[in-house]
Amino acid sequence: MSRGPGRAEQPIGVFDSGIGGLTVVRALRRLLPGERIVYLGDTARVPYGNKSHATIERYALQAGQILGRHDPKLMVIACNTASAHGLAALQAAAPCPVIGVIxxxxxxxxxxxxxxxxxxxxxxxxxxxxxxxxxxxxxxxxxxxxxxxxxxxxxxxxxxxxxxxxxxxxxxxxxxxxxxxxxxxxxxxxxxxxxxxxxxxxxxxxxxxGELAAQAVEDILRGSLGFRTGSARGDLRILLTDAGTRLQEIGARFLGEPLETVELVEL
Amino acid sequence: MSRGPGRAEQPIGVFDSGIGGLTVVRALRRLLPGERIVYLGDTARVPYGNKSHATIERYALQAGQILGRHDPKLMVIACNTASAHGLAALQAAAPCPVIGVIxxxxxxxxxxxxxxxxxxxxxxxxxxxxxxxxxxxxxxxxxxxxxxxxxxxxxxxxxxxxxxxxxxxxxxxxxxxxxxxxxxxxxxxxxxxxxxxxxxxxxxxxxxxGELAAQAVEDILRGSLGFRTGSARGDLRILLTDAGTRLQEIGARFLGEPLETVELVEL
The missing domain is CATH 3.40.50.1860 (Rossmann fold)
Structure with missing residues (x-):
């Protein structure tokens, strides 16, 4: 894992069980418009809300592995259920700091x-x-x-x-x-x-x-990880495990802006 | 794959996205009480209703593979969504006849x-x-x-x-x-x-x-596959991919009888 000044240019990785976490991305982009964001929504297996601890923890680790390929400076679990059951395991396994929304x-x-x-x-x-x-x-x-x-x-x-x-x-x-x-x-x-x-x-x-988590991200970047330099708006990549129907419509509602291209990943 | 008289003793494999398919099992057990049933509910990834064709088809094939280990004489996709998107692929791949509910x-x-x-x-x-x-x-x-x-x-x-x-x-x-x-x-x-x-x-x-599918199963068994012999009530094995909370309570409501032991499988 690289550290030092170049690290601040790396994206923030955001993981959610589906697209609800786009409300967190929305808050992040309002608060920290220069940051690059890679969002992974596990839309193939959403919702997590009725699943067991063991399953949610396993899914969080798998998601962290996918996000890790993008070498993020920080990962945010933008889902309360996944934070409640997967944060500790992902913090122990991830090559960067991880915060949840709880x-x-x-x-x-x-x-x-x-x-x-x-x-x-x-x-x-x-x-x-x-x-x-x-x-x-x-x-x-x-x-x-x-x-x-x-x-x-x-x-x-x-x-x-x-x-x-x-x-x-x-x-x-x-x-x-x-x-x-x-x-x-x-x-x-x-x-x-x-x-x-x-x-x-x-x-x-x-x-x-979610809004409070976005503020926590700002604090962490200010404290140690650093903000991305330059004034250009950071790009947003959206990775999903399933591109179901009505996704553009519902996703845009949560994100507060149109969903540009979405990439499919297998989990 | 074995054929012939012994085949009639084999269980019926039932696959559903979760536990809704237990309404089909309920109908099967009323109509064909002597039959053994292996039920696989993909509770870790339920619901399928908003997922894409490719994902649902892939999940149906994975489920068929798990059920195949129990050497069923017939598989029933007890979920309309999985029948709509996964039946053709599973029929092409499975070592036994497969019917859906549609x-x-x-x-x-x-x-x-x-x-x-x-x-x-x-x-x-x-x-x-x-x-x-x-x-x-x-x-x-x-x-x-x-x-x-x-x-x-x-x-x-x-x-x-x-x-x-x-x-x-x-x-x-x-x-x-x-x-x-x-x-x-x-x-x-x-x-x-x-x-x-x-x-x-x-x-x-x-x-x-679901009720109509149970009647179709009876027709198929009468036509070629054969009924299980003996008068003992057939056993019901329930395999789930996640044992979430409230499962016993909700499952019993769909099944119409208490859920006995549930086995976890990984998908």
Whole structure:
């Protein structure tokens, strides 16, 4: 692995179970427009939210190996489920630093006033990763975690301004006590449902784990890895394990810009 | 491959993208209680409904290879999406006859009076497999196909007597013209949603592709492959590629009996 000044020019590798992690890429490109990004979405095996620890960990290691071919200066697991179950293994195996989206979200949650809520997939909630990370920082924190298995499907389907989506959000959010005023969006798909969530529970502070992870990336680059030089906008390569139907349409919604060419890789 | 009288004692291999195909196993065990069944559910990579043709075909071939180790007398692809995209390839490669769930469903649909509706995943509907199979039998058939991407998630989540599930079913079914009185459940997950579907569209004849496939299996065994001898109930082996959370609970709902031991296989 090369180090030193040339290293800053290397891309950031971003891994997600599918295309929800493009919300993290969107935040990265807004915050750090000069950085080059290689995104790997495991669209052939998405979603990870109901899979077991062993399977998710294995998939994360395979994804890290693919991203490693691009010699990234940093890898970001832009998926809460994969962060909860695969981060430690990938950190141990990868030839560069690796961060997930849970620690940045937990950092903000631990600093919140009053009890906090965590919304996530079943696998993320069952891992207890958010509770652990928040209690390391604030041992007395009051935390209400809630698995919301159907929200990923709704985000991917794109029923964004829809009474049925509102009804689903209401069903889930009503299970979090009303005194909870700070809720972590513990899945990178959820920010796209913000209109429904906000309508359902006004006055809530929503912590976007993907947005917070992008800020953490900026801190790490500033601290040691370095920013890419020059003023040109960094390129974005998108690698997917399956180019399913409606991908351009749904991907663009998460990324906030059109998806240019997509490359297929086999996993 | 062995043939002759001993062959009838061999199990039926059933492949599905996940556990929805257990509705087909349920029908098989009711219709043919003496038969041994080996079920392979690709729970690590479920759902297939939004994946591409190439990926689904590859997954079907891999699954057929695993089932082949059990020397089945017949393989059943108990998943409409995998039947639509993987049946031809698996038939060409497998050491035994292979049937899918689409031809039996199409057979019944072609015999129906008036226009027919097809509900399925995006990949099933986009394949045009039902239209092709129905029009081979009835070239003038009027067919209304509708992709219902969210229904699989609702079936797996088990919100079975629920106003939100009713609302989703209504949203989808209202897109099929009211003069359509026969609708094919072109996904083996859908029968579990029958209470909501029936409430939404009373007076409809629902064709259950899985149930019809089980009848087709009976015909094939009677015709050439032979029934297993003896009166003992056949054993059921369940192989899964991931033993995720809530599997016993959700699987039992589809199978209609408790899931005994489950074996993990890697795919």
């Amino acid at each position: 620690e940045p979200g937990a950092e903000a949650a631990a600093a919140a006033k009053g009890p906090v809520g965590i919304m996530g997939t079943l696998a993320t909630v069952q891992s207890g990763a958010y509770e652990d990370a928040i209690r390391r920082r604030n041992p007395g924190a009051l935390i209400h975690s809630l698995a919301c298995p159907l929200l990923v499907s709704f985000a991917e389907e794109g029923w964004l301004d829809d009474p049925i989506t509102d009804a689903i959000c209401r069903r889930y959010l009503n299970q979090i006590p009303f005194e909870v005023r700070t809720i972590v969006l513990g899945c990178t798909h959820y920010p796209i449902l913000m209109p429904s969530l906000a309508r359902t529970r006004p006055g809530t502070t929503w912590l976007d784990s | 031809e039996p469903g199409a057979e019944a649909a072609a015999a129906a009076k008036g226009p027919v509706g097809i509900m399925g995943t995006l990949a099933t509907v986009q394949s045009g497999a039902y239209e092709d199979a129905i029009r081979r039998r009835n070239p003038g058939a009027l067919i209304h196909s509708l992709a219902c991407p969210l229904l699989v998630s609702f079936a797996e989540e088990g919100w079975l007597d629920d106003p939100i599930t009713d609302a989703i079913c209504r949203r989808y079914l209202n897109q099929i013209p009211f003069e359509v009185r026969t609708i094919v459940l072109g996904c083996t997950h859908y029968p579990i949603l029958m209470p909501s579907l029936a409430r939404t569209r009373p007076g409809t004849t629902w064709l259950d592709s």
